[in-house]
Amino acid sequence: xxxxxxxxxxxxxxxxxxxxxxxxxxxxxxxxxxxxxxxxxxxxxxxxxxxxxxxxxxxxxxxxxxxxxxxxxxxxxxxxxxxxxxxxxxxxxxxxxxxxxxxxxxxxxxxxxxxxxxxxxxxxxxxxxxxxxxxxxxxxxxxxxxxxxxxxxxxxxxxxxxxxxxxxxxxxxxxxxxxxxxxxxxxxxxxxxxxxxxxxxxxxxxxxxxxxxxxxxxxxxxxxxxxxxxxx
Amino acid sequence: xxxxxxxxxxxxxxxxxxxxxxxxxxxxxxxxxxxxxxxxxxxxxxxxxxxxxxxxxxxxxxxxxxxxxxxxxxxxxxxxxxxxxxxxxxxxxxxxxxxxxxxxxxxxxxxxxxxxxxxxxxxxxxxxxxxxxxxxxxxxxxxxxxxxxxxxxxxxxxxxxxxxxxxxxxxxxxxxxxxxxxxxxxxxxxxxxxxxxxxxxxxxxxxxxxxxxxxxxxxxxxxxxxxxxxxxxxxxxxxxxxxxxxxxxxxxxxxxxxxxxxxxxxxxxxxxxxxxxxxxxxxxxxxxxxxxxxxxxxxxxxxxxxxxxxxxxxxxxxxxxxxxxxxxxxxxxxxxxxxxxxxxxxxxxxxxxxxxxxxxxxxxxxxxxxxxxxxxxxxxxxxxxxxxxxxxxxxxxxxxxxxxxxxx
Numbered sequence: 001x002x003x004x005x006x007x008x009x010x011x012x013x014x015x016x017x018x019x020x021x022x023x024x025x026x027x028x029x030x031x032x033x034x035x036x037x038x039x040x041x042x043x044x045x046x047x048x049x050x051x052x053x054x055x056x057x058x059x060x061x062x063x064x065x066x067x068x069x070x071x072x073x074x075x076x077x078x079x080x081x082x083x084x085x086x087x088x089x090x091x092x093x094x095x096x097x098x099x100x101x102x103x104x105x106x107x108x109x110x111x112x113x114x115x116x117x118x119x120x121x122x123x124x125x126x127x128x129x130x131x132x133x134x135x136x137x138x139x140x141x142x143x144x145x146x147x148x149x150x151x152x153x154x155x156x157x158x159x160x161x162x163x164x165x166x167x168x169x170x171x172x173x174x175x176x177x178x179x180x181x182x183x184x185x186x187x188x189x190x191x192x193x194x195x196x197x198x199x200x201x202x203x204x205x206x207x208x209x210x211x212x213x214x215x216x217x218x219x220x221x222x223x224x225x226x227x228x229x230x231x232x
Numbered sequence: 233x234x235x236x237x238x239x240x241x242x243x244x245x246x247x248x249x250x251x252x253x254x255x256x257x258x259x260x261x262x263x264x265x266x267x268x269x270x271x272x273x274x275x276x277x278x279x280x281x282x283x284x285x286x287x288x289x290x291x292x293x294x295x296x297x298x299x300x301x302x303x304x305x306x307x308x309x310x311x312x313x314x315x316x317x318x319x320x321x322x323x324x325x326x327x328x329x330x331x332x333x334x335x336x337x338x339x340x341x342x343x344x345x346x347x348x349x350x351x352x353x354x355x356x357x358x359x360x361x362x363x364x365x366x367x368x369x370x371x372x373x374x375x376x377x378x379x380x381x382x383x384x385x386x387x388x389x390x391x392x393x394x395x396x397x398x399x400x401x402x403x404x405x406x407x408x409x410x411x412x413x414x415x416x417x418x419x420x421x422x423x424x425x426x427x428x429x430x431x432x433x434x435x436x437x438x439x440x441x442x443x444x445x446x447x448x449x450x451x452x453x454x455x456x457x458x459x460x461x462x463x464x465x466x467x468x469x470x471x472x473x474x475x476x477x478x479x480x481x482x483x484x485x486x487x488x489x490x491x492x493x494x495x496x497x498x499x500x501x502x503x504x505x506x507x508x509x510x511x512x513x514x515x516x517x518x519x520x521x522x523x524x525x526x527x528x529x530x531x532x533x534x535x536x537x538x539x540x541x542x543x544x545x546x547x548x549x550x551x552x553x554x555x556x557x558x559x560x561x562x563x564x565x566x567x568x569x570x571x572x573x574x575x576x577x578x579x580x581x582x583x584x585x586x587x588x589x590x591x592x593x594x595x596x597x598x599x600x601x602x603x604x605x606x607x608x609x610x611x612x613x614x615x616x617x618x619x620x621x622x623x624x625x626x627x628x629x630x631x632x633x634x635x636x637x638x639x640x
Binding site (some may be wrong): 053056058059078079082083085086087091093097098099101110111113114115116158160 | 234237244245248480532546547549550551553554555556557558559560633637
């Protein structure tokens with residue numbers, strides 16, 4: 001199967017909060033294959049958000065190694081990490097995190113602006129991404145003119161527009177009702193199945209986690225369980 | 233992110249906070265407008281001085297008789313009439329750096345026409361005088377070299393004298409009496425206005441130098457003149473001309489090496505240049521004071537940019553998450569500050585130009601807008617934008633993406 005998408009070995013992350021050191025991640029080792037769809041679960045403070053930040057190259061580990069597509073990215077400087085985020089990683093957040101003054105289309109174009117892609121190409125690719133999440137008719141709308149589900153779909157379109165190899169979703173259905181949540185999860189499933197994007201989903205809802213193929217559970221900064229999802 | 237994209241983002245975010253952007257710009261507008269108006273006033277004053285210099289005549293060199301040295305007791309300058317008609321002629325003919333030269337004798341006298349009379353300055357010169365002083369006629373003609381040869385009793389009037397003796401009447405061809413000697417008026421000079429020393433340059437009657445010497449002033453030393461006026465070939469050769477005059481006159485007056493000159497050479501434009509320099513200092517000072525308001529405007533920009541960075545922390549986090557580098561964020565905020573400063577600067581230029589024309593209209597001060605000052609003010613406002621925008625922009629670019637994303 002070649003190089004795994006993500007290889008984490010003995011990863012530790014320690015924060016300093018005032019006088020005390022908080023060990024958010026303790027000696028985590030995890031391998032995720034390409035095209036895998038995995039859910040990370042655990043109570044708050046269990047280290048799953050820290051893991052997401054590290055996987056997303058928003059932060060660097062205190063110790064241990066993190067190889068993304070075989071490259072050690074744990075030691076890269078800030079701008080190089082920005083480059084990795086731009087080219088290889090897509091983020092979907094609980095709070096959507098769209099830029100409120102920009103239309104759906106412009107929000108989707110945003111990552112490509114930092115890639116210096118010509119505006120005509122940018123537009124075409126953004127429209128294509130919006131089509132793939134079923135929002136082609138909403139391109140001119142501002143985020144506050146759209147429902148939560150629509151906003152999250154715009155966010156997904158933004159996350160996939162640079163054709164990343166890794167998609168990180170941090171509680172993507174946390175602000176959505178259950179019907180909309182199902183829609184969003186279907187989109188994620190489609191992305192994993194059809195495009196072979198590696199997908200890491202953080203959630204605390206078991207129903208949502210069951211859309212994935214594998215569930216990793218965290219507690220106190222450690223992995224306590226790592227099970228495949230049994231399809232009924 | 234390229235410049236175009238960054239400018240678009242900047243423009244948009246400034247439009248989203250219209251009132252705030254306008255108020256911030258107002259600081260720049262006032263600063264730039266003040267600089268432009270102040271510099272315009274200064275330049276206007278300067279130009280007035282230059283115009284006065286031109287009215288005196290360009291590249292003018294004055295030769296005075298007698299010694300002017302301050303060491304020891306001497307028979308003060310002008311005391312001994314050492315300059316002669318021959319000197320004047322020789323200077324005009326023999327020196328390559330001198331274009332024209334005229335002897336000049338001056339005195340005041342009572343002038344009568346009909347039942348009008350007027351006390352004025354009578355100046356005896358050769359026709360070169362009019363060229364040296366660059367003095368045009370409004371009517372009639374100048375007197376000629378032949379008039380000088382023949383000591384003709386002809387006169388050319390200044391506007392003030394003409395007005396006082398003749399009113400609206402044309403003086404050409406009329407006969408006036410100067411010290412009871414009848415003179416025919418052949419020309420009327422155009423108005424020159426005040427001299428840099430505040431004298432009315434038009435209160436004068438010009439007559440041939442020979443006539444003045446023989447018929448009017450009856451000098452004890454026939455053939456001597458009061459001063460010699462000369463004009464150098466051009467601005468660069470003024471110094472050269474001075475040297476040549478010195479050399480020639482020392483030779484003609486048989487002054488041995490080490491002996492003091494019995495004449496002195498003065499460069500009139502140099503004296504006026506001093507006056508010009510002082511107004512330049514004044515305008516510089518005005519500009520400097522106005523620049524302070526530009527500085528204050530810049531601080532306003534910095535202030536608002538810091539607020540903007542704080543407000544948009546989350547936006548910065550999102551941009552970083554999708555892959556913006558530090559320099560992308562830096563550029564975005566720097567351009568925003570620059571747009572504020574430069575837009576303010578551009579409006580400030582309009583206000584400044586408009587304001588200075590209002591000043592010259594109502595306060596009757598002459599103002600002069602120089603393109604250089606406009607470019608400078610514009611460039612300066614851009615520099616202010618970059619300088620004061622840099623710190624906030626850098627602060628934005630250094631944010632931690634995780635912290636920024638969590639920011640509410």
